[in-house]
Amino acid sequence: MELPLQQTVDPDFDPLRTARRSGLNPLHLLLVLAGGALGTFARQGIEAGFPTDHQAIGQTVLIVNAVGCLLIGLLVGAYFQRRNEHVGARLFLTTGILGGWTTYGGVTVLSLTLAHRGSVPEAMGLWALTLLTNIGFASLGFWLGNLVRTRRA
Secondary structure: OOOOHHHOOOOOOOHHHOOOOOOOOHHHHHHHHHHHHHHHHHHHHHHHHOOOOOOOOOHHHHHHHHHHHHHHHHHHHHOOOOOOOOHHHHHHHHHHHHHHHOOHHHHHHHHHHHHHOOOHHHHHHHHHHHHHHHHHHHHHHHHHHHHHHHHHO
16 A cells, blocks of 8 residues: 555655755754764663673664664654654654664674674574564554644644
């Protein structure tokens, strides 16, 4: 089932824009930069406060990513479904802060570490668990965000 363009999950996706270049707005780039700095700073603080045991599969990274995906889904579902709505806030919060908060790089490093130690099934399991939890929590957040949106309307 295809959603109308104004109801797509990703408000930046525009299938009609594929052939033409879009201009970069310096303010938008600055918002993403500032938000990303805050998000990565916060994630590093959490990871430093709750370090992963070198024998573990990375519970801290899994939790950080799941929370980030839940919040991204919630914000997109509640406030950011239309391309021209709250652009600055969307870029700062979802692309910037929560994009910096979540990390596939951390999952990659953990997976490579596990595989290097000969724990290839655990490394594959980490990726499967990451994808399932991230998609699940983002979907839950999006559903909750839509509830918020409809109650506000």
